[in-house]
Amino acid sequence: MSGPHNENTKFLFYALGIFICYFVYGIIQERITRGKYGEELNEDGSVGERFTLALALVWVQCVCNWLFAKGMLAVKPQKADTTQTKYYVTSSLTYLLAMTSSNLALRWVPYPTQVVGKAAKPIPVMILGVLIGRKSYSWTRYGCVLTIVLGVVLFMFKEGKTNSGNTENTSLGELLLFVSLSMDGLVGAIQERMRASSAPSGQQMMSAMNYWSTLMLGVALVLSGEGKLFFDFATRHPKLLFDLGTLALTGALGQLFIFLMVSGHGPLACSVVTTTRKFFTVLCSVIFFGNALIPRQWFGAILVFVGLFADMIFGKKNGKPSDKEKSKDASHQKLLS
Template sequence: MTSNSQFLFCAAGIFISYFYFGILQEKVTRGKYLIETVDENGEAKVINEKFTYALSLVFIACFVNYLFAKGILYAKPQGEDKTPKNYYISCSLTYLLAMVCSNMALQWVPYPTQVVGKSAKPIPVMLLGVLVGRKVYTVKKYIFVLLIVIGVVLFMFKDKSGQSQIDTGFGLGELLLILSLTMDGLTGAIQERMRAETKPSAQQMMLSMNFWSSIMLALALLTTGETLKFLDFVSRHPTVLLNMSLLALTGAIGQLFIFLMVSEFGPLPCSVVTTTRKFFTVLASVILFQNPLLPRQWLGAVLVFTALFLDAFYGKSAPKKK
C-alpha cells in the first residue's frame, strides 16, 4: 500500500468509525431512560432519567480500547516497546484533561461555540509540536492548516434569528476551551517525541495510553463514588449496556485508525483529519437532504477543499527535527 493510499485508508477508517460512534454516543448520553415512580400524592408517574455518568463511559471506552490493542498484539506479536513510561503517562494525562475540559466547557458555552473552538485544534498541535516536539514545518504548511481551520469555523458557525450562537464574551467556558486546546497540543507534541525517538507501533501506543488512562479514570471513579451510582443506573436500564458496548467497539476501531495515522504520518495530519471529519459529515448532510447553505458557509467549504487540495499536492514535504 502506497503512502497516499495508506493515508486515505486511515482517514476513511476514522470518518466511518466515528460517524457511527457519534450516533451511538447520542443514543447513550441523550437517550430516553424511562422509569415509573410515585409522587408525593401517591400517584404513579413516568420520568425520564438522564445519563450523567461521563467518567464511567470514558473508563469503559478506554478499557475496551486497551483490551482491543492487547488482543491485536497477542495475535500479532511485535518488538519490545522502548518508549519511556513517563511519555505515556504524560500523554494519557493531557489526553484525558483535554476531554474533561472540553466537556466541562459545555456547562458555560453553547455547543456551537465548543465545536468552533475545537476546530482550531491543528494550530496548538502544530505550535506545541514545534516548541516541545522539536518539529520544523514549512511556511506553506502553516498557511494550509490555517486555511482549513478558518474554513471549518466559517462553515460550522451558525446564525439564529439574526444573532450569532457564538458567545463573543470571554468567561470560564472559553478558558476551559483554551485549556482543552492546550492539552491537545501537548498530547500531539509528546506523540511527536515518541514517534521521533522510539517509533512505537500504533497498537503499542494504543495499548499503553489506554492502560494509563484506565488507571487514572479508575482512581477518579473511586474518588467520586460514581461507580455504584452507575451500576444502579444500569440495573434499572440494562439496554444501555448494548449501546455502550457497541460505542466502545466503534471507538476502539476508530482509535486504532487514529494511532495508525499518528504512528505513520504524525499528530498534525491526524488532527487535520479529525477536525475536517465534522465538516464533511455536515456537508454530506446538506447535500443529501438539500439543506440551503449561507454564502459564508459556501466560502468556508471552498477554503477547506482548496486548502486540502493544496496541502495534498504542495505540502507533503516531511517536517524535520530541530
C-alpha cells in the same frame, strides 16, 4: 496487474470502515450525551434522565481500547517496548484531559460545534511546535492554519441578542473545547519525544496509553463517587449499556481501520479520509438531531475543512518533511476520531 487493483480494494475497504465506525460512533456519542433515558416524570415536569457522567464514559472507552490493543498484540507479538513509563503516564494524563473536556463540552454545545472545533487540531500543534519544539513552518502552512482559525471563529461567533444563561453555558462548552485542543497539542509534543527515544509501535502505544488512562480514571471514579453513580444509572437504564458497548466497539474498530490505513497508504490518505468523515458527521448530525446551522456557520465549517485539505496537500509538500517526521506523523493518526 492485480497489485494496484488489490491496493485500491484495500483502500476502499479501510475508508469505508472508518466512515461506518465513526459515523455510528458520532451518532451514539451524541445520543448518550445529549439524549435522555427512561420515561419517568421529573420534578421540573421534564421527562427522562440525561447521562452526565463524562469520566465514566471515557473510562469505558479506555478499558475497551486497552483490551482491543492487547488482543492485537496477542495475535501479532512485537519486540519489547522500551519506552519510559513517565512518557506514557504524562501522555495518558493529557490524553484523558483532552477526551474528558471534549465529552463534557457536548453537554453545552451541539455535536457539529465539537467536530469543527476539534478539526482545528493543527492550531495547538503548530503553536506548541514553535514554542516547545522550535520548529519552523512555511508561509503556506501558516496561511492554511489562519484559514482554519477564521473558520472556527465564524462558526462559533454568537450574534447580538441571545439568552444570557444559554450564552454562559455555551461559552463554557467552547472553553472546554479550547482545553481539549490544548491537551491534544501536548499529547503530540510528548509523543514526539516518545518516538525519538524508543519508537514503540502503534499497538503498543494504544495499549499502554489506554492502560494508564484506565487506572487514572478508575481512581477518579472511586474518589469522586461517579463510579457508584454510573452503576446506579446503568441499573436504572440498561439501554445505556448497549449504547456504551456500541460506542466502545465502533471506537476501537475505527482506531484499527485508521492504523491499517496509515500503515498501508500513508498518513496523507488517512488524513483526507478522516477529515472527509468529520464533515459528513456534521451533515448527519444536522439531519438526524436537528442541529441547524445558519449560513455563516456553514461558511465557517467549509473554511475549516478547506484549510485542513490545503494543509495536507500544499503545507506538507512545501515543508518537505523528513522520513523520520513522516513516520511520527503516521503514528499520530491513530488518535484521530
